[in-house]
Amino acid sequence: MSTPLLELRDVYRSFEKDRVTIPVLQDINLAVHENEILCIVGESGCGKTTTGKIIAGLNDPSSGSVLIRGRERATFTKEEQSKLRREFQIVHQDPFASLNPAHTIEQILSFPLKRHKLVSDRASLRRRIWELLTLVDLTPPGDIVNKYPHQLSGGQRQRVSIARALTVQPRLIVADEAVSMVDVSIRVGILKMLHQLRAEFGMSIVFITHDLALAKYFAWEGRIAVMYLGRIVEIGRTPDVIGNPAHPYTRALLAAVPEADPDITRRKQPMRLRSDDIPKLTAIPRGCAFHPRCPFFVPGTCDHDVPTLAPSAEHPQEFACTPLQQEGSLQPYAT
Amino acid sequence: MKNRDVVLSVRGLSVSYLARRGRVRAVNNVSFDLHAGETLAFIGESGCGKSTLNLALIRTLPKAASIDAGQALYTDRSGTLIDVMKLSDRAMKQFLWSECSMVFQGALNSLNPVLRISEMVYDTAAAHGMDRKMAQKEALGLFEKVRLDAHRVFNSYPHELSGGMRQRVLLAVALLLRPQIVIMDEPTTAVDILTQRSILDVLKELRAELNFSTIFISHDLAVAAEIADTIATMYAGDIVEIGPVEEVFYRPKHAYTLSLLDAAPRLSFGHEELDSIPGSPPDLIAPPPGCKFHERCRFATERCAAQVPPTEIVAPADDQQQAHLVACFERTAVAQAQRRRMGVNA
Known part of the structure; x- marks a missing residue:
């Protein structure tokens, strides 16, 4: 197989709290390939969010290395790092917390475009914002641009978060519980849109969730990693992990999940x-x-x-x- | 269900909130029956009125809300009929916990952080004339039933317990005075999978042993499928479909119920084709005419936009289960779509 887009090698990460060292991640070895969907599932405290943050470059390992296309991230120069930050984006769980309430959607999307000099003039800025909003199915864009986050529904706000991540044309998006706060009825629409964006731009998506049924649906053609207390306990193609789980913890999780079918559940x-x-x-x-x-x-x-x-x-x-x-x-x- | 006692009969209940732009009709002319030992689950998107309805039943609505019409007839153990909507504030305080109690989402917010669990138990008991000795005995027994280390938990502060333990404490305390009804609003939302499993198992055991009735509010169809006897689908303040759990899941007759089912992934089904519901729920200050769902509905016809569909019986009640009621003009088309869906994914 070709060199992965990103690889975590022997990653260990700990945090200090009250002078106690808490090992949050241990021995994480994980590769994400171009255009791949990787799902990370596990219960709270298993380290899935920290893994996501390390992938997105918001956090560094305490030891071990992060390789970007085979090259160690720590060796990148400042300019290269800034380019990297554009390539790896993260979408958080709560769009209300991650979008500035005092800015309009147009302003929210303008900042990264201007800051990274991705547009040359006002006209192209406007065109690009229109294009991004259309990509995330917020149409007609004219109805959206002048609104503030609180004037949108939860699902629409999360679409704005995704549009903002797309401003910098990333190669990988980490979606950390990105649809957990959105109603069931709206979720599938956002997931389908992410699938489409991946197909269109060849992006990779790291999808972090505690919801196994959602992971199964989203990553059916990708892989799932199951984490427990800071380690990966099982990883493989989604149909293998969900259809014939090996690790007792994965089996326990799958057996515990209620299903939207009275007889089966x-x-x-x-x-x-x-x-x-x-x-x-x-x-x-x-x-x-x-x-x-x-x-x-x-x-x-x-x-x-x-x-x-x-x-x-x-x-x-x-x-x-x-x-x-x-x-x-x-x-x-x-x- | 014909032969089983009705514990709570809600008739024509309407609740609205006063907002600057006008009146938000959060619950409209809602009627349903809750039988002894039955679990009734309300499903629907956020803002459909399911939480408002249940806050109205325990009369703990925020100040901006008012109960505009309707009755909630409760039959106590002696057979006396009480309209909960007409109880005085004092009588309501007695009614809560001893006849009807509730468990909310986010157990930490429902427990006083500076009181030991024992103090909370004593306070609740004292307010209803139960002495400390009896309260302790009852509480310890219930804590054991919910698989807690009873004595340790009884003497703990809330912060010393995990989220799952706190949720089980609330469940046990809700049953302290042996109410006939327990209302649960998203009790397993925001807990982990294995914790949710233990709460659901404990709930099922308690229900089998103590035979209380449950009103369960959840946005999670899977949880509802597992524990409910009866499902009520709410949309924009209306109950649009209500019926036995198998009927609603396998033979839904309302387009909205079918759309909700179409959007929910199921673990054991391999790859599934799912669909989200386009648009968002309507403005409840000025809801659309006709069926409130018609703007988002793939089955909608001109009639749906013009007339309000009446609630009709599609399957009568029998000894085992409630009648199946639905308010949808296009229920034949919905039934056909469901048959195709079962054929494809089966």
């Missing part, structure tokens, strides 16, 4: 975990971090070494579960 067999509580990041369990909750726990193995990501005969996706990799199947843990 009531027939689902939930997986009873050994503990309902997520351990704190300051006290991550030894070995596989999931072992204290895992119903397939193998003493001496799971609580000893950190499992590595690898596929198996039954599972083409990579997963980090030593017993499943070695035995090919999982046995319930008997207390």
